[in-house]
Amino acid sequence: MEVADLTDLMVAFFGFWGGVARLSSARLLGSPWNTLLVNLLGAFLLPLWNNFFGIRLTKNRRWILVGVGTGFFGAFTTFSSFCLDFMRLMMAGRTTLALLYLLLSMVGGLIAAWLGTIFAQRLSLKGMSY
Template identity: 45%
Template sequence: MKLTNLLSVAFFAFIGGNLRYLIGQALGLVGTLSVNLGGCFLLSFLTYYLFDRRHVPSWLTTGLGTGLIGAFTTFSTFSLELSKLLLAHAWGAASAYFLLSSVGGLTSVWLGYLLAQRLRGLNR
């Protein structure tokens, strides 16, 4: 385990966690959905565009992927908010939130992949 990787994860997690907190405070449930979908897109884009390139140092890929995106997105908050909706018998809202998060997450990953492939094609 490299010290540079650990420091990079800590640094970027500080940024990602604070961004998530600020967005969550400003937007509530919509904020959680936004950061999770945005994180899906960003991780996919970074993975297929930036991380696949051999000249990107491991401390940066680890810091951005695990630190920034890992701290920015939040499965635990998604699960808690979904549970609150279910406990409140808000079946429609819970279903919509679950579907938007699941289908939206996969769609965001796909869009990040497509953008990365397009940009890589332009840079050849």
């Protein structure tokens, strides 16, 4: 099996599990708050995976790194549900809540990704000093 085929297989495999995790989390909180929580969590964890844990755990097996990063986190987080939740709030006349949701999602997502990146960098620096 070629590495490209293995990468595709891993994206599908981990994508299945990301979707299962997303569905399971959707049962805990209602929309739009579940979508917000999942997207913020994914925005924080993806840089940690790509910049620290994935690099160390996969031992240069790019197919696992891509499988988890693209597959799991791609299926776990969801831009389409974010858009749908925003539109539902707008259509229901809950404009203030919709705009708050939009702001929390966008700014919160950027901050979460930034924090995940900073955390990964700090973990990397700590690991280098041993």
